[in-house]
Amino acid sequence: xxxxxxxxxxxxxxxxxxxxxxxxxxxxxxxxxxxxxxxxxxxxxxxxxxxxxxxxxxxxxxxxxxxxxxxxxxxxxxxxxxxxxxxxxxxxxxxxxxxxxxxxxxxxxxxxxxxxxxxxxxxxxxxxxxxxxxxxxxxxxxxxxxxxxxxxxxxxxxxxxxxxxxxxxxxxxxxxxxxxxxxxxxxxxxxxxxxxxxxxxxxxxxxxxxxxxxxxxxxxxxxxxxxxxxxxxxxxxxxxxxxxxxxxxxxxxxxxxxxxxxxxxxxxxxxxxxxxxxxxxxxxxxxxxxxxxxxxxxxxxxxxxxxxxxxxxxxxxxxxxxxxxxxxxxxxxxxxxxxxxxxxxxxxxxxxxxxxxxxxxxxxxxxxxxxxxxxxxxxxxxxxxx
Amino acid sequence: xxxxxxxxxxxxxxxxxxxxxxxxxxxxxxxxxxxxxxxxxxxxxxxxxxxxxxxxxxxxxxxxxxxxxxxxxxxxxxxxxxxxxxxxxxxxxxxxxxxxxxxxxxxxxxxxxxxxxxxxxxxxxxxxxxxxxxxxxxxxxxxxxxxxxxxxxxxxxxxxxxxxxxxxxxxxxxxxxxxxxxxxxxxxxxxxxxxxxxxxxxxxxxxxxxxxxxxxxxxxxxxxxxxxxxxxxxxxxxxxxxxxxxxxxxxxxxxxxxxxxxxxxxxxxxxxxxxxxxxxxxxxxxxxxxxxxxxxxxxxxxxxxxxxxxxxxxxxxxxxxxxxxxxxxxxxxxxxxxxxxxxxxxxxxxxxxxxxxxxxxxxxxxxxxxxxxxxxxxxxxxxxxx
Numbered sequence: 065x066x067x068x069x070x071x072x073x074x075x076x077x078x079x080x081x082x083x084x085x086x087x088x089x090x091x092x093x094x095x096x097x098x099x100x101x102x103x104x105x106x107x108x109x110x111x112x113x114x115x116x117x118x119x120x121x122x123x124x125x126x127x128x129x130x131x132x133x134x135x136x137x138x139x140x141x142x143x144x145x146x147x148x149x150x151x152x153x154x155x156x157x158x159x160x161x162x163x164x165x166x167x168x169x170x171x172x173x174x175x176x177x178x179x180x181x182x183x184x185x186x187x188x189x190x191x192x193x194x195x196x197x198x199x200x201x202x203x204x205x206x207x208x209x210x211x212x213x214x215x216x217x218x219x220x221x222x223x224x225x226x227x228x229x230x231x232x233x234x235x236x237x238x239x240x241x242x243x244x245x246x247x248x249x250x251x252x253x254x255x256x257x258x259x260x261x262x263x264x265x266x267x268x269x270x271x272x273x274x275x276x277x278x279x280x281x282x283x284x285x286x287x288x289x290x291x292x293x294x295x296x297x298x299x300x301x302x303x304x305x306x307x308x309x310x311x312x313x314x315x316x317x318x319x320x321x322x323x324x325x326x327x328x329x330x331x332x333x334x335x336x337x338x339x340x341x342x343x344x345x346x347x348x349x350x351x352x353x354x355x356x357x358x359x360x361x362x363x364x365x366x367x368x369x370x371x372x373x374x375x376x377x378x379x380x381x382x383x384x385x386x387x388x389x390x391x392x393x394x395x396x397x398x399x400x401x402x403x404x405x406x407x408x409x410x411x412x413x414x415x416x417x418x419x420x421x422x423x424x425x426x427x428x429x430x431x432x433x434x435x436x437x438x439x440x441x442x443x444x445x446x447x448x449x450x
Numbered sequence: 451x452x453x454x455x456x457x458x459x460x461x462x463x464x465x466x467x468x469x470x471x472x473x474x475x476x477x478x479x480x481x482x483x484x485x486x487x488x489x490x491x492x493x494x495x496x497x498x499x500x501x502x503x504x505x506x507x508x509x510x511x512x513x514x515x516x517x518x519x520x521x522x523x524x525x526x527x528x529x530x531x532x533x534x535x536x537x538x539x540x541x542x543x544x545x546x547x548x549x550x551x552x553x554x555x556x557x558x559x560x561x562x563x564x565x566x567x568x569x570x571x572x573x574x575x576x577x578x579x580x581x582x583x584x585x586x587x588x589x590x591x592x593x594x595x596x597x598x599x600x601x602x603x604x605x606x607x608x609x610x611x612x613x614x615x616x617x618x619x620x621x622x623x624x625x626x627x628x629x630x631x632x633x634x635x636x637x638x639x640x641x642x643x644x645x646x647x648x649x650x651x652x653x654x655x656x657x658x659x660x661x662x663x664x665x666x667x668x669x670x671x672x673x674x675x676x677x678x679x680x681x682x683x684x685x686x687x688x689x690x691x692x693x694x695x696x697x698x699x700x701x702x703x704x705x706x707x708x709x710x711x712x713x714x715x716x717x718x719x720x721x722x723x724x725x726x727x728x729x730x731x732x733x734x735x736x737x738x739x740x741x742x743x744x745x746x747x748x749x750x751x752x753x754x755x756x757x758x759x760x761x762x763x764x765x766x767x768x769x770x771x772x773x774x775x776x777x778x779x780x781x782x783x784x785x786x787x788x789x790x791x792x793x794x795x796x797x798x799x800x801x802x803x804x805x806x807x808x809x810x811x812x813x814x815x816x817x818x819x820x821x822x823x824x825x826x827x828x829x830x831x832x833x834x835x836x
Contacts, residue, residue, distance in 0.1 A: 065552075116510060117503065117531075124502060124531060124532075124533040124819075124820060125531075125532055125533045125819065125820035125822070125827045125828065127532070128693050128694065128820065128822060128827045128828065129822060129827075132694075132696060132822060132823075137693055137694060137695050137696060138692060138693055138694070138695045138709070139692070139693060140542070140691040140692065140693065141532075141693045141828070142530050142532060142539055142543065142691075143530065143531045143532060144528050144529065144530055144531075145503075145510060145511075145529045145530075145531060146510075146511055146513070146527075146528060146529060147510040147511045153528055156526070157528065157543070160546070160547060160550055160552075161546060163550040163551075163552065164546055164549040164550050165549075166451075166546075166549065305526040305528075306524060306525070306526065307514050307523055307524055307525060307526065307527045308514065308518075308523060308524070309523050309524045310518060310523060323524070433510075433511065434510060434511035434514065436511070436514060436515060436518060437518075441511045441514045441515075442511065442514065442527070
């Protein structure tokens with residue numbers, strides 16, 4: 065395996081940015097990532113652009129359109145879509161392209177504009193809905209319902225209370241209050257989460273990630289090429305992408321994250337105990353609790369206790385979602401996976417300001433997308449080291 | 451560069467297949483490609499699925515959904531979109547994945563369902579329209595108009611008459627009449643093309659590719675893995691993807707194909723004179739004439755003479771679009787690039803039946819997509835050898 069590093073990373077503000085469009089957001093993220101790396105557009109040899117296509121004004125071939133504005137053209141540019149993990153899929157392919165030895169410098173961009181409400185938008189939500197409009201979607205199974213069902217089974221079987229779920233939202237909003245790029249930079253109380261408008265029991269609206277606009281960009285370089293850039297490299301120790309297997313699901317619980325996490329730890333030669341901080345796919349509060357266990361941060365059934373004991377809070381044992389996560393930083397689909405990388409890069413460089421994890425050396429990102437027969441469609445896990 | 455081969459390829463019938471849907475088409479193509487290779491679903495280690503998303507019932511994450519039906523799951527699966535070249539983009543990435551050495555067997559699928567007319571469909575056509583709805587699209591510049599403009603300038607400057615354009619359609623329909631998977635298996639006369647309903651002068655409706663449904667699939671293996679399969683390998687000598695540069699366009703003429711062709715010849719270590727047959731992106735009759743020149747089959751300005759002299763007809767010097775091409779075989783966007791590979795594979799194996807090119811040893815595929823500032827957004831060129 066070729067040694068590779070992130071040499072540039074950037075994120076736009078996330079939020080309902082009604083006055084901005086897909087190109088504008090993409091331009092800002094790419095410009096800032098180039099600047100962060102000290103790179104010129106001509107340094108980029110291959111590019112992958114994640115887009116869920118949620119914006120009705122997004123044309124086909126958005127990759128070329130978004131990058132041409134900044135003079136990145138002529139090179140192979142591919143748009144990828146993989147539901148909520150479109151961004152980390154693009155990042156994984158940029159890494160894969162460098163692994164061939166044919167390219168030394170690759171760019172990954174993720175951009176999504178979701179706040180423009182149109183009939184198309186509503187239909188796209190349906191399309192996204194249960195993962196498969198003709199299967200889960202036809203039964204009215206939207207993501208909140210799916211996660212609520214898994215949560216209910218889990219809460220009957222293990223020591224997990226409604227309050228534990230709410231605590232995840234409290235934590236991530238607290239972290240987001242320290243992140244100037246987050247959608248909601250405001251703390252919420254346990255009572256506010258518990259009393260928030262119910263979406264699908266046990267999940268209230270403050271247990272669900274919002275509708276967001278935003279973009280994020282990362283530039284990857286091979287070891288040889290790292291010195292071309294002015295930034296401090298953050299090494300990619302593992303890049304893993306898996307799909308669902310849709311079989312033998314115990315308690316409806318998807319096993320995609322466990323498989324991806326296992327492969328990533330093996331590739332990086334580290335274990336969960338070596339991870340100093342993580343950005344985890346908290347599309348719903350319950351999901352984060354489940355993923356503590358899936359990623360080996362605690363044992364099966366102990367996820368609720370993990371948050372109850374405060375271990376994933378900033379300043380504690382293993383901070384999770386210091387950026388605010390999907391719940392509070394926001395979740396513009398294809399931007400999310402790369403924004404997770406941006407957060408870890410900032411942390412490992414010691415540039416995370418008031419939300420800095422002291423002494424952080426190794427960080428993990430976990431991004432999931434789509435549903436199918438009750439299993440998650442795609443999970444990517446990346447392990448980065450300074 | 452790792453030596454790789456196509457070990458399985460398949461195509462569904464192309465046409466307005468009202469009774470079939472995206473999954474059904476995908477299933478047929480993948481099933482037949484597996485059968486062609488003598489492969490099991492578990493042999494596939496990584497997959498790329500091209501989809502332009504033209505079907506309003508196509509959900510996100512169509513890659514996993516399409517492949518899961520046949521038991522291909524768990525592995526990394528990525529949906530890619532790159533307008534009319536989405537399929538060859540998927541094929542290129544499957545090849546690239548094998549180049550890393552991390553994978554030995556990769557699958558590329560392209561599937562498109564375009565015949566279901568809905569408001570969404572109409573809007574998608576707009577989206578596709580000028581390549582960029584906010585730029586060319588806003589000026590009413592749809593693909594036929596763009597190609598008609600380039601054709602008019604070309605016809606003023608070079609020896610090219612309306613009849614020469616029409617002859618391309620005559621040739622490709624003649625070839626399609628020998629292809630049981632083609633959308634239009636019926637010859638047309640020069641007069642019929644010349645008198646066909648005008649779309650944008652000089653292009654009539656028989657100068658334009660149709661709306662089509664269909665799917666195609668290819669399985670790629672590294673040299674080491676080739677022996678696992680029962681088929682005769684067809685070697686991939688070059689796989690090239692480029693984007694537009696959008697600058698210094700002479701006579702509005704895109705230079706993407708020239709750049710991609712040049713790189714492909716260099717990678718394969720062959721020249722245009724070594725190509726025995728080619729599948730070329732004949733979205734409009736004029737495009738094929740231009741591409742004869744771009745790919746070096748003849749000199750600049752001599753494309754019309756090339757068809758007038760009959761050289762690209764089956765049985766003559768260098769048959770082009772023996773499958774019937776986009777014009778007569780049909781053009782289900784993301785299926786096209788892989789269907790081109792299927793045709794060349796059939797020919798190089800000597801399995802093309804009544805349209806067999808005798809003694810064919812080296813074949814080329816050329817697939818383009820999208821427009822931006824008058825330049826083509828993406829071009830891929832593949833060179834295959836038996």
